[in-house]
Amino acid sequence: MNEFTMEAQIEPVWGTIRSIRAEIKARLDGHAEGIRNAAGMVASELLENAMKYGETAPTASTIKFEFSVTSELLRLAVTNGIGSSTDLERLTSRIAEVNSAEDKAKPYMRRLEQLLEQPAERSGLGIYRIGFEGKFGLKCSARDGAVTVVATRNTK
Amino acid sequence: MTTQTSRYEQDGLLILLTKMGKKALVTWQGASDARDPSAFLGPVFERLLVEVKGCDVTIDFSALEYMNSSTVSPIVTLLKALNAQGIHAQVLFSNVDWQQTHRRCMLAITRVLPHVKVGTKGG
Numbered sequence: 001m002n003e004f005t006m007e008a009q010i011e012p013v014w015g016t017i018r019s020i021r022a023e024i025k026a027r028l029d030g031h032a033e034g035i036r037n038a039a040g041m042v043a044s045e046l047l048e049n050a051m052k053y054g055e056t057a058p059t060a061s062t063i064k065f066e067f068s069v070t071s072e073l074l075r076l077a078v079t080n081g082i083g084s085s086t087d088l089e090r091l092t093s094r095i096a097e098v099n100s101a102e103d104k105a106k107p108y109m110r111r112l113e114q115l116l117e118q119p120a121e122r123s124g125l126g127i128y129r130i131g132f133e134g135k136f137g138l139k140c141s142a143r144d145g146a147v148t149v150v151a152t153r154n155t156k
Numbered sequence: 157m158t159t160q161t162s163r164y165e166q167d168g169l170l171i172l173l174t175k176m177g178k179k180a181l182v183t184w185q186g187a188s189d190a191r192d193p194s195a196f197l198g199p200v201f202e203r204l205l206v207e208v209k210g211c212d213v214t215i216d217f218s219a220l221e222y223m224n225s226s227t228v229s230p231i232v233t234l235l236k237a238l239n240a241q242g243i244h245a246q247v248l249f250s251n252v253d254w255q256q257t258h259r260r261c262m263l264a265i266t267r268v269l270p271h272v273k274v275g276t277k278g279g
Contacts, residue, residue, distance in 0.1 A: 014191050018168075021189075021222070034253040037222075041254065044189065044224060052191070105261075112232065112265050119233045121194075125225035133257045 002030075005068040012051045012063060017044050024067060028074075035074065035155065038134040042076050042151050043067065045126040049091070049149070050080035057081030057145035064148075074155050076136075079148040088147060091127070095138045095149070098131035108132040162207060164200045166190070171200060173207060180211040188223040197230040205237055213243055217258070218250035218277040228258075232265070239269035248277040 004027065010016055021040040028036040043065070050063045057080075064079040082088050097107045108128035115123065130136050136151040162173040170185040182204065190196060215234075217223075238245045247266075249259035256276070263274040 018187070018189055037252070037254050040222070044222075048191070048224060048226070109261060109264060112228070112261055115229050115232050116236060116265050116268075119229060123226050123229040125228055129225050133254060 003068075003070050006066070008065045010047070010063040010065050012054070014051060017047045017051070020044075020047065020065065027067075028069070031155065035153075038136070038153070039067075039074055039076065042130050042134045042136050045130055046076060046078040046149055046151065049126055050078050053083045053087040053091075054080030054147075055083045059144040060146035069155065072155055073152055075150065075152045077148055077150040079146055082142060082145055082147050088142060090124075091147065091149070092140050092142075094124070094127040095140045098128060098138055101131070104128075104132040104135070162203070164196075164203075166196045169196070173204060175207065175211065178211050180208040180213045181216065182208075182213060183216045184220040187221050188227040190224075190226075193224070193227040194230045197227070197234075201230065201234045201237070204234070205241065205243075208238075208243060209241070211243070213238065213245045214248060215245060216248045216277060217255065218248055220255075223258075235262075235266060235269060235272050239266075239271045242271060245272045247272065247274045249275075250277055251279070 006027065021044050024043050025036045025040045028039055047063065047065065054063065060079055060081040066077040068075045098104060101107050108125065111125055111128055127138065130151055131138060134151070134153065136153045139150045141148050157177050160175040164171040167190060168186045169188045172183045174181045235245065235247065247262055249255040259274055259276060266272040266274055
């Protein structure tokens with residue numbers, strides 16, 4: 001498989017997400033369909049979060065998108081300005097919930113059951129989906145008013 | 157027997173309702189990746205609920221190429237509404253990985269919805 005790195009500064013225009021999803025799937029040509037679909041989904045969910053809840057910051061005037069593939073690792077990272085401390089706390093706590101869950105399906109299913117009981121404007125499923133459906137590990141760091149979410153998965 | 161078709165389309169997502177007698181088929185095609193899918197799906201589902209009254213409904217996602225996580229919530233709301241109205245609904249997914257994941261999740265949460273069945277197309 002070819003190793004490559006892709007990096008882009010993205011304006012928060014919704015239609016861009018679809019183009020990036022298509023490009024990622026194209027770049028992963030030769031990989032299993034499950035990996036291609038998962039990577040496209042993860043990129044979409046991370047960029048959707050950045051566009052919905054992010055703000056521009058002096059250190060992140062646009063959304064930074066990174067995508068790299070080596071023989072062993074697939075890595076996606078999205079950096080954007082922090083919208084509010086509440087959104088950042090929600091993001092970090094969901095990532096912590098996914099990382100600490102032995103069964104990654106559980107946080108997703110719990111949220112789905114909540115939605116069945118009480119429909120909500122925010123589905124709040126994206127991060128859980130990345131861990132469960134995508135089988136990606138997640139890390140999050142905040143610095144100088146910007147937050148970076150990194151998602152990684154073994155390519156094997 | 158006559159066939160009635162309704163077509164709902166927005167930005168790459170096509171939902172087709174085909175009614176024949178007491179059977180209704182709702183097929184999804186393309187991608188559901190709008191910023192707020194419920195803005196489109198909410199009114200479509202309201203109309204669907206009226207149109208499928210008295211029918212057995214099949215909701216077929218197998219030709220759907222992608223849906224974002226924001227699409228899941230309105231779908232759950234639709235299934236709950238169908239069940240509440242006593243409408244028998246069968247929800248079908250394809251064999252593709254991501255669709256099977258959604259099938260398993262929908263199967264688990266719809267255990268409390270006796271009128272809703274979840275399965276794999278052709279399975």
